[in-house]
Amino acid sequence: MVNLTNKKIKIILSKIVDIYTEQNIISSNNINIDGDKVQINIELNYPANSYHTTLSNTITDALTKNGINNHSVDIKTKIVKYTTQKGVDTLPEVKNIIAIASGKGGVGKSTTAVNLALALQAEGAKVAILDADIYGPSQPRMLGVSKIKPESSTEGKLLPILGHGIQSMSIGYLVKEDNPMIWRGPMITQALEQMLRDTLWRGIDYMIIDLPPGTGDTQLTLSQKIPVSGSIIVTTPQDIALIDAKKGLKMFEKVNIPILGIVENMSLHICSKCGYEEAIFGTGGGKAMAINEGIEFLGSLPLKMDIQTDVDEGTPTVTKDPEGKIAKIYKEIAKKVSAKLTQQSRVTNAFPSITIE
Ligand SMILES: Nc1ncnc2c1ncn2[C@@H]1O[C@H](COP(=O)(O)OP(=O)(O)OP(=O)(O)O)[C@@H](O)[C@H]1O
Numbered sequence: 640m641v642n643l644t645n646k647k648i649k650i651i652l653s654k655i656v657d658i659y660t661e662q663n664i665i666s667s668n669n670i671n672i673d674g675d676k677v678q679i680n681i682e683l684n685y686p687a688n689s690y691h692t693t694l695s696n697t698i699t700d701a702l703t704k705n706g707i708n709n710h711s712v713d714i715k716t717k718i719v720k721y722t723t724q725k726g727v728d729t730l731p732e733v734k735n736i737i738a739i740a741s742g743k744g745g746v747g748k749s750t751t752a753v754n755l756a757l758a759l760q761a762e763g764a765k766v767a768i769l770d771a772d773i774y775g776p777s778q779p780r781m782l783g784v785s786k787i788k789p790e791s792s793t794e795g796k797l798l799p800i801l802g803h804g805i806q807s808m809s810i811g812y813l814v815k816e817d818n819p820m821i822w823r824g825p826m827i828t829q830a831l832e833q834m835l836r837d838t839l840w841r842g843i844d845y846m847i848i849d850l851p852p853g854t855g856d857t858q859l860t861l862s863q864k865i866p867v868s869g870s871i872i873v874t875t876p877q878d879i880a881l882i883d884a885k886k887g888l889k890m891f892e893k894v895n896i897p898i899l900g901i902v903e904n905m906s907l908h909i910c911s912k913c914g915y916e917e918a919i920f921g922t923g924g925g926k927a928m929a930i931n932e933g934i935e936f937l938g939s940l941p942l943k944m945d946i947q948t949d950v951d952e953g954t955p956t957v958t959k960d961p962e963g964k965i966a967k968i969y970k971e972i973a974k975k976v977s978a979k980l981t982q983q984s985r986v987t988n989a990f991p992s993i994t995i996e
Pocket residue numbers: 741743744745746747748749750751772775777851852904905940941942943944945946947948950951
């Protein structure tokens with residue numbers, strides 16, 4: 640057995656990079672040496688259940704190669720709270736809010752939001768969805784809970800509706816689906832703030848907010864009133880959608896909300912009969928835009944009939960076919976986006992100063 644020192648093990652581990660944070664794992668590790676036995680404890684600050692085995696094997700291989708055979712690796716997840724815009728009150732039961740926006744309607748923002756929420760959950764996080772798409776609330780249907788009405792708690796708060804394990808709130812639960820919303824900006828903002836603050840959320844690591852499409856005043860006001868840690872822009876590859884997506888980027892920049900990345904939806908058409916792939920809306924537009932703007936490209940989803948029928952049935956693809964190719968793409972996006980968030984400043988537990996006179 641080699642002569643073990645903490646320093647030696649640190650050097651071995653310093654060569655291993657977490658593929659999602661792109662950081663050296665040495666910064667998050669804890670090495671214990673008890674005689675000949677080495678215990679490595681890794682704490683990841685983002686949910687990545689599907690990555691634990693790979694990471695553990697990489698560490699094991701590196702240690703074994705260096706003659707350290709008597710070891711064990713333990714990987715745990717601890718999701719912490721990251722900072723939001725200044726001057727907006729945060730929610731005690733919600734660690735991080737991620738807003739999903741699109742410059743243009745119909746690009747698949749809600750479909751992306753629900754599948755991403757389920758992917759974060761599958762990777763080990765507690766997740767909520769706030770459906771802020773007042774004009775066309777689709778989350779109740781997509782989560783398969785459109786017939787349920789929220790109840791009130793004894794303190795007069797709304798109880799979130801649970802769909803596939805996700806806590807959710809939507810104006811769609813409170814009004815009939817075929818009832819068109821003809822509200823003006825200030826009413827929308829007020830309704831959303833109430834849904835956000837008067838719902839009894841419980842122990843949420845990530846809340847996904849499905850914003851209304853567009854980049855007008857309503858979206859801007861929402862982005863200023865909701866304590867958001869980061870945002871995602873969903874776009875399709877056509878030029879027209881990309882131009883609008885760029886407006887979305889500018890909107891978040893204006894209100895100092897970090898942009899975690901871009902998701903390109905409907906990038907390739909995959910025929911449900913023969914599997915033939917065709918780029919009917921063009922390819923690579925989202926990626927090119929991400930590179931131009933210096934923003935992370937999180938991934939692209941094909942235009943595939945199942946994605947549409949699954950959300951329509953109320954069982955989004957990540958739940959319906961959790962090990963399938965599409966679910967894997969959403970899970971990759973979930974890991975990338977939550978890992979990206981770990982690079983922001985954390986909220987430190989500053990106690991308020993109390994003065995007794
Ligand atoms: N990758 C995809 N493949 C096939 N169908 C998709 C895909 N993404 C979304 N869809 C379908 O496209 C339609 C629009 O999607 P969705 O409602 O998610 O868009 P949106 O951007 O949220 O729309 P809105 O502007 O109305 O809020 C839905 O019927 C959805 O099922």
